[in-house]
Structures are given as C-alpha cells and as structure tokens.
Amino acid sequence: MAPAETASGASAAQAANPRITAAPLPELSGEPGTRILIKGGVVMSVDDAVGNFSKGDVLIEGSKIVEVGAHIEASNAHVIDASGKIVMPGFIDTHHHQFETGLRSSLADAIVVNDGRPENSKNYYETMLLNFSQHYRPEDVYINELYGGLAQLDAGVTTVMDVSQIHHSADHSDAALEGLRDAGRRGVFGYFEGWWDGKEYPGGAKRIREQYFSSDDQLLSMVMGGEIYIEGYEDAWKIGRDLDLQIALHVVTTFGMTPTFDELAKKGVFGPDNIFIHMTGMTDDAWKAAADAGAHVSLSVPIEMHMRHGEPPIQKAIDLGMSVSLSSDVECTMSADFFTQMRGLITLQRMRANERALSGDENFPSLMKSYDAIRHATIEGAKGLRLDRKTGSLTPGKEADIILLDAEAINVAPLNNAPGAVVTLMDRTNVDTVMVAGKIRKWQGKLLGHDLDKLRRELEQSRDYIFEKAGVDRDLFS
Numbered sequence: 001m002a003p004a005e006t007a008s009g010a011s012a013a014q015a016a017n018p019r020i021t022a023a024p025l026p027e028l029s030g031e032p033g034t035r036i037l038i039k040g041g042v043v044m045s046v047d048d049a050v051g052n053f054s055k056g057d058v059l060i061e062g063s064k065i066v067e068v069g070a071h072i073e074a075s076n077a078h079v080i081d082a083s084g085k086i087v088m089p090g091f092i093d094t095h096h097h098q099f100e101t102g103l104r105s106s107l108a109d110a111i112v113v114n115d116g117r118p119e120n121s122k123n124y125y126e127t128m129l130l131n132f133s134q135h136y137r138p139e140d141v142y143i144n145e146l147y148g149g150l151a152q153l154d155a156g157v158t159t160v161m162d163v164s165q166i167h168h169s170a171d172h173s174d175a176a177l178e179g180l181r182d183a184g185r186r187g188v189f190g191y192f193e194g195w196w197d198g199k200e201y202p203g204g205a206k207r208i209r210e211q212y213f214s215s216d217d218q219l220l221s222m223v224m225g226g227e228i229y230i231e232g233y234e235d236a237w238k239i240g241r242d243l244d245l246q247i248a249l250h251v252v253t254t255f256g257m258t259p260t261f262d263e264l265a266k267k268g269v270f271g272p273d274n275i276f277i278h279m280t281g282m283t284d285d286a287w288k289a290a291a292d293a294g295a296h297v298s299l300s301v302p303i304e305m306h307m308r309h310g311e312p313p314i315q316k317a318i319d320l321g322m323s324v325s326l327s328s329d330v331e332c333t334m335s336a337d338f339f340t341q342m343r344g345l346i347t348l349q350r351m352r353a354n355e356r357a358l359s360g361d362e363n364f365p366s367l368m369k370s371y372d373a374i375r376h377a378t379i380e381g382a383k384g385l386r387l388d389r390k391t392g393s394l395t396p397g398k399e400a401d402i403i404l405l406d407a408e409a410i411n412v413a414p415l416n417n418a419p420g421a422v423v424t425l426m427d428r429t430n431v432d433t434v435m436v437a438g439k440i441r442k443w444q445g446k447l448l449g450h451d452l453d454k455l456r457r458e459l460e461q462s463r464d465y466i467f468e469k470a471g472v473d474r475d476l477f478s
C-alpha cells in the first residue's frame with residue numbers, strides 16, 4: 001500500500017520521521033515561468049567555473065538553471081530548504097539494457113559467454129540473448145523499460161543511454177521508446193539489433209529518427225548501435241553516420257572482436273562519434289587509434305570484473321586522456337545503482353595503483369579521488385552522449401537535472417567531506433529529491449507520478465510469461 005498523502009504531498013511516513021520536514025511540493029515545477037530556489041545546501045556543481053559552496057543556492061526557472069551562488073535573492077520563487085543536503089547534478093548512465101529489468105538477478109552468478117564448463121552453462125549470451133530476449137512482446141519491452149527507468153530515477157540517475165537489443169520489429173522499437181519517454185527522465189535511445197525475421201534494424205533508424213527525434217528540444221535523443229560482432233555492421237555504421245547519429249558498440253575480446261577492432265583501427269574509421277563500451281582485451285594500437293579519434297569510453301566496472309569481460313581498462317583510458325563515463329549494463333547480474341558504479345571504479349583504480357606503489361614502482365599512477373569518480377559519473381557521461389550543453393553539471397543555462405542527497409542520514413552524518421561522503425559512504429537510500437529539466441520527480445524520498453505497485457505487478461506478469469516461454473524454471477535458489 002502506498003502511504004496516504006496529505007494535501008501538501010507529504011506522506012504519513014514522512015510525518016512520522018521528525019528529520020523530514022513536510023514541506024509542500026513546489027507546484028508546476030519545470031513549467032515555463034515557475035521559479036524554484038534550492039536554498040542552503042552543500043552545492044557541488046561539477047563545473048570548475050561555477051565552483052562549489054559549503055552553503056549555497058541554486059535558482060531554477062522553468063526547465064533551466066539560471067544561477068548558482070553562495071546566496072541568491074529571488075522573488076516569486078518556491079523555496080526548497082536544502083540544509084543538510086548535498087546538491088549536485090544527477091548521475092548519467094551511458095549503457096544500460098533496461099529491457100532486462102524483469103529478469104533482475106536471474107543471472108547473478110553468470111559469466112558473459114559459455115566457456116564449456118558445466119557451472120557456466122547458464123551464461124549471459126545463451127540464456128539472455130539467445131533465449132529470454134527472443135520471447136519479448138512489445139508490451140514486455142514497454143513495462144521493462146518503464147520500470148527500469150523509474151527505478152534508476154529513484155536512485156538519482158537522471159540520464160540513461162538505453163542499449164535496447166530488442167528491436168525484433170517496429171512495434172518493439174516503438175514500445176522501447178514509449179517506455180523510455182514515460183519514465184520521464186533524460187534518455188538516449190540506443191537503437192541496437194533485433195533478432196526476428198523481418199526486423200526493421202538497422203534501416204528503421206531513418207523512420208525512428210524522423211518520427212521521434214525531429215526536435216532537439218526534448219528529453220530523448222538517439223544513438224545508433226553498430227555491433228562489430230554482428231554481420232552487416234558496416235551498414236549500421238553508415239546508416240548512423242548518414243543520419244548524424246553517434247555510433248555505440250560493445251568492444252570485448254569475445255566473438256573474435258579483437259582482430260576486427262584492430263582492422264577498423266587500421267582503416268581509420270574511428271571518430272569522435274564513437275562510444276566504445278567496455279574496451280577490454282584490445283591491443284595498444286587499437287587503443288591509440290580510439291584515443292586519437294576522440295572516441296568515448298563507457299566502463300561497466302563491476303560487471304566487467306564479475307562476468308569475465310576482462311579487467312576494466314580504467315588506467316589505460318585515463319593515461320590516454322580519454323573521456324570515460326560509467327555504465328550499469330545489466331541488472332540480471334548487478335545493481336544499476338551509481339554509488340555501486342563509483343565505488344567499483346575508485347577502489348579498482350586505487351587497488352592497481354597501490355599495488356604498484358607497494359611493489360616499489362616509483363611511477364605508480366595518481367590515485368583517483370572521490371571528486372574524479374563523481375566527474376566520471378556525471379559530466380563525462382554527458383560529454384560522451386553529446387548532452388553536456390544540457391546536463392552533467394550545475395551550470396547556469398543548462399537544464400536542471402539535480403539531485404539532493406541526505407548528508408544527515410545515519411550512514412553519512414556528520415558531514416566532513418562532500419565528494420567523499422557521496423562516493424565512499426552513500427547509497428540510494430540517501431537520494432532525497434530528484435529533478436529532471438526542473439520537474440520534480442522524487443520528493444523527500446518518494447517517487448512521484450506512478451502507481452509503483454501496479455507497475456510491479458505488470459512487470460511480474462511479463463516476467464512470468466518470459467520465463468514460461470523460455471522454458472526456464474524460476475528457482476529462487478538455483
């Protein structure tokens with residue numbers, strides 16, 4: 001049961017918790033002319049030109065940030081009291097397969113491809129892509145996309161690139177788009193492959209671009225998937241580039257991708273429009289070509305370690321000066337929460353560097369700092385998706401994708417270092433308030449605008465259908 005709401009939008013649970021003030025929800029947030037002043041928070045802008053404020057304010061008008069400073073006077077503004085909160089840009093996930101949400105943790109112990117050992121017969125490629133995903137109807141795509149999007153929004157991830165490898169038909173593509181749109185966050189529609197006869201991919205990119213992406217003034221944008229392990233990828237790259245779309249692809253050593261990637265590097269086809277996901281197991285020459293081309297790297301650190309993609313190439317990408325973002329990848333195997341992503345990134349980078357220091361290597365790399373991890377989780381993702389003029393930092397003129405994190409919670413207080421608290425202490429329970437383009441989507445701990453119980457039941461029904469069609473028993477202890 002959802003807690004009863006009062007007229008102000010505060011719940012009974014909030015009323016019972018004396019630390020949460022039942023302030024009224026600012027009305028018409030995100031609408032033209034509505035002004036909201038976030039007041040007295042610890043403001044971490046992730047923009048060096050704007051700076052950080054141990055006590056600061058952020059003024060929003062309509063969908064945009066208009067001012068960030070130590071003290072802002074604003075008339076006719078709804079005031080959000082941010083004392084005890086860290087105010088920062090929302091997290092940006094540059095690679096998430098949201099269509100798998102209903103299959104969460106079903107492959108918790110899986111590796112990515114079959115290695116011939118009996119214990120790995122239930123692997124990702126065969127179980128997820130060759131079996132489960134083949135049975136999705138458009139309505140399954142929709143509910144998975146929507147629920148996965150809302151779950152990440154609740155955790156402060158305000159932008160996603162959804163890598164939807166579920167384009168079996170035009171109806172599947174439309175359902176993915178509708179699910180992304182209805183979640184109400186900033187989304188990049190990653191148009192990846194489908195598997196059924198008569199599928200629209202890759203040629204359907206033109207229809208989709210014209211139908212859904214004629215305007216730049218919207219929350220959704222589009223990226224073309226161009227997997228080099230799938231026959232005909234050259235067409236997908238050409239179609240994407242003709243439509244002025246970025247080209248994203250998984251780059252992993254499995255399926256013979258290393259020589260193919262080397263060949264492409266030699267041909268000089270990499271560009272600043274490429275988003276390379278994982279980049280595990282690639283040669284130094286290919287890395288250099290990717291860096292020289294200005295390509296972006298998306299790392300899914302916990303997944304890469306867990307599923308045998310290879311060691312996450314954090315140091316390699318940093319040493320080459322590349323733009324690196326973070327991505328959650330698949331919830332069938334790991335949480336899509338960004339505190340998990342940031343902690344995975346920083347602890348692994350430091351472990352490697354610390355080992356070199358301990359072994360007497362004088363040239364061990366600089367240790368990553370918490371603020372660096374936050375940059376990878378925000379502004380670098382925005383750059384990778386070409387959204388940095390809209391989001392990724394608290395910069396006047398950008399859209400207001402902002403999260404308020406509770407720094408007075410029992411797992412965090414007392415606050416002594418803001419980036420450190422976010423990266424080394426917090427989890428999704430600290431995400432108090434979330435706004436996307438100025439519109440408040442989560443308020444004082446509660447996601448707004450959706451009947452989550454109803455959506456969960458729909459997701460469970462879809463999950464039951466897919467398990468049944470796939471002939472997989474849902475054994476909670478298998």
Ligand SMILES: [Zn+2]
Pocket residue numbers: 095097163250277329330
């Ligand atoms: Zn992936």
